[in-house]
Amino acid sequence: MSKSIILTRKVQIVIDSKDDTFLKETYATLYHWQRMCCKAANYIFTHCYLQEQVKEFFYLTENVHVKLTDIRKDENGILTTSRTNSTYQVLSRHFKGTMPMSILSCLNNSLVSLYRKERLDYFKGLRSLRNYKRDIPIPVAASDIRHFRQLQAHGNFGFVLFGIPFRTYLGSDFHDKRLLLEKLVAKDIKLCTSNIQLSKGKIYLLVAFEQQPEHHSLLPDIIAEASLSLEIPIVVKVQKSRYYIGNKEEFLHRRLAIQAAIERTKKGAAFNRSGKGRKRKLKSIEKYKDAEINYINQRLHVYSRRLIDLCIKHQAATLLLTNDKEAQEEQKGDGFLLRNWSYSNLKEKIGYKAKKAGIAVIEE
Known part of the structure; x- marks a missing residue:
């Protein structure tokens, strides 16, 4: 399967x-749970990190073996329970009775597994410890x-x-x-x-x-080759056919149009009616917030969708992604291009849609 x-x-x-009273109480309850989740998430990551540092507390003592395992399963273990359950007990001690424990259980399981995936990056200095805010x-x-x-x-x-x-x-x-x-x-x-x-x-x-993934009549011997570049975002070769998806000019034209609109709005904001402070003055600029990012994200969705549709049309069971490495190096040094393009974001969307369609993705 x-x-x-x-x-x-x-x-x-x-x-x-x-019922207005019920609505008000329910909203207050939900926001209270959100605040508690924020505190609990930071507790989880802090305790997971401190458990990793327990060995450092014994630097003055010789011949001490420390393992973050249950002492009933390993004689060198220092925990009275499993590592996942240890953080759950911390949450239970602080938040039991203030919110449903099933919420804390889901939060604990997901964040502990996330910490384990990222723990090596923490100790190599490649990533800082996660810090959660109230919008969690x-x-x-x-x-x-x-x-x-x-x-x-x-x-x-x-x-x-x-x-x-x-x-x-x-x-x-x-x-x-x-x-x-x-x-x-x-x-x-x-x-x-x-x-x-x-x-x-x-x-x-x-x-x-x-x-389950979508079922399409794909043939294993047909391979679609997609090259990613700056001039043309995606060039697809399937058997004897060649397709061009997107172009560089539309990113440039649309981004400049958005920036020009923002500049015009900023100049006109000085003449907006005041009375409500800074928020009222800059209300007209808010609608352009993240407009450029959202546009590029939408285009990448469209491009990745077109690519997968072409693979399905030609019954290609494998998608081979090739990169223009010279263009990528050029992109890293050009901030203007970097604002308009993201290979990793495009690859992520292609991989997600390909997995959904049952297409294998290979990167060169």
Whole structure:
């Protein structure tokens, strides 16, 4: 059986109640849980790092063997439980009774595994220890999302989370969110650990699905070769066909247009009506925030989608990525180009879409 993949979709949800008092209390509860998750996340990473440094505390003593394992499993162990459970006990001591422990359990499992992946970089000095802020998402186990159903009246979906009724707000959904949620109701796909995100007074569910890769009639002997360059983002060779995806000029033209719009707005901001301080003065500039980054991110999504569609069209089971190394070295020294292009971001999107379609990716 092919390996399953995890899909994550950002879905806006609202509290399914018209009681103002209940709404106010629920929002206060969610923000309280978010603050507790922030503290708990920093506790986890701090304790994981301190456990790694325990050996340094014995530098004055000879012949002391220290292992971060359960003493019942290893005579040199110094822990009374497993490493994962040790951080969970710390969280239980500080936060038990203030929030559901299943949230802390999900947070502990994910962050401990993340620390183990990055621990070597910490000690080599390649990465600093993670520090979490108050906008951290709230992890939610799949078993905590109950009574997931489709609401016929609104065309949305409803569920209960820790006794709080929620419903989705999909609006004009042009993506696959509604289709995935319908499959979830029909139990065609599996729900995984998701996250609740609070942003600017709105609530979002970062819902994670587990599903099998898409089935396409791909032929193992057909290989698509895609070269990444600056002049033409992607050049695809499949059998006797050659395709060009994107061009350099559209990045340059659109970015300059966005920058010119920002400069015009900044000059006009001096004449904006005041009365609410700096925020009111610069309100017109806010809509251009991250406009350039969002545009490039959108184009990379389009390019990667076109590439995978071409592979499916020609039944190519393998995608070979070749890089223009000279162009990449030139890019590193040119800040102007660096603002417009990111090979790693493009490769990440290509890899994700290829895995979803069941296409093997090989990098040269």
